[in-house]
Amino acid sequence: MKISFCIFLSLVLSTFLYGGTIYGIILADTKDPGLGNSNDLDQKNISKEINIIGEQIGYEVALKVFMNENLRKAPIEAYIQSLALDSNDIVIFYFSGHGESNMMNDRLLNLEQGEQLIFEEIKSSLDCKKSKFNLLLTDCCSKPPVDAAGSYTKSTSPAKMEMIKNNYKRLFNHQGTIVFHSSGLEKASFANKDGGIFTQSFLQIFRKHIETEPLPSWLPILQEVENQTVKNADAIWEVQKPFFKTVNLTEPQY
Numbered sequence: 732m733k734i735s736f737c738i739f740l741s742l743v744l745s746t747f748l749y750g751g752t753i754y755g756i757i758l759a760d761t762k763d764p765g766l767g768n769s770n771d772l773d774q775k776n777i778s779k780e781i782n783i784i785g786e787q788i789g790y791e792v793a794l795k796v797f798m799n800e801n802l803r804k805a806p807i808e809a810y811i812q813s814l815a816l817d818s819n820d821i822v823i824f825y826f827s828g829h830g831e832s833n834m835m836n837d838r839l840l841n842l843e844q845g846e847q848l849i850f851e852e853i854k855s856s857l858d859c860k861k862s863k864f865n866l867l868l869t870d871c872c873s874k875p876p877v878d879a880a881g882s883y884t885k886s887t888s889p890a891k892m893e894m895i896k897n898n899y900k901r902l903f904n905h906q907g908t909i910v911f912h913s914s915g916l917e918k919a920s921f922a923n924k925d926g927g928i929f930t931q932s933f934l935q936i937f938r939k940h941i942e943t944e945p946l947p948s949w950l951p952i953l954q955e956v957e958n959q960t961v962k963n964a965d966a967i968w969e970v971q972k973p974f975f976k977t978v979n980l981t982e983p984q985y
Contacts, residue, residue: 840853865907923967
């Protein structure tokens with residue numbers, strides 16, 4: 732379950748990616764009476780960022796959003812199974828809603844009509860595909876329910892815009908998989924009127940590195956998002972610690 736507070740993604744000029752598609756798979760529980768508005772804001776912000784990424788690295792964007800009555804297990808699994816990914820494609824999976832864990836330490840993503848997705852099964856399905864890079868994000872709790880109360884700015888400088896474009900290309904020319912959960916198993920995640928605390932932290936830190944770092948790398952971004960989420964949760968007197976892992980993550984060689 733995800734708990735609301737107040738009802739919570741210049742380098743060398745010859746760096747180019749050669750064709751491909753970013754497949755954005757967005758799941759958002761927008762009908763939840765307490766978190767629906769927050770989750771809807773999260774999915775809009777993530778969707779916008781995916782389109783920016785595609786524009787910056789010269790990739791086509793295929794965005795599929797599952798929400799409201801479409802947030803069901805069968806169509807989500809069918810869509811993922813239907814993906815015919817090439818070795819230069821990128822997958823960004825994002826979930827915003829309620830989550831739990833079971834006795835097997837599986838992460839469960841809550842859908843409509845009481846259905847659930849097992850996150851590890853989604854990851855396994857994507858691992859079987861041929862995509863170059865997968866970024867898998869979940870912004871939800873991973874514990875039984877508990878009660879609680881609770882734009883991207885572009886520089887006008889041509890040199891700055893060129894650096895930003897090259898930084899996007901560098902980060903999404905990695906190979907491997909990143910999994911980033913908003914909280915550990917059996918732990919809570921929180922939100923405020925601006926969306927999920929984890930999602931806000933991720934987008935803020937991701938954009939900061941894109942705009943300021945000459946050679947951005949995923950590990951410092953993930954570590955800073957982790958620390959920022961902890962800090963932001965602490966500011967509302969809550970405890971939330973994200974968890975990430977990388978699988979065969981390889982930086983581009985220039």
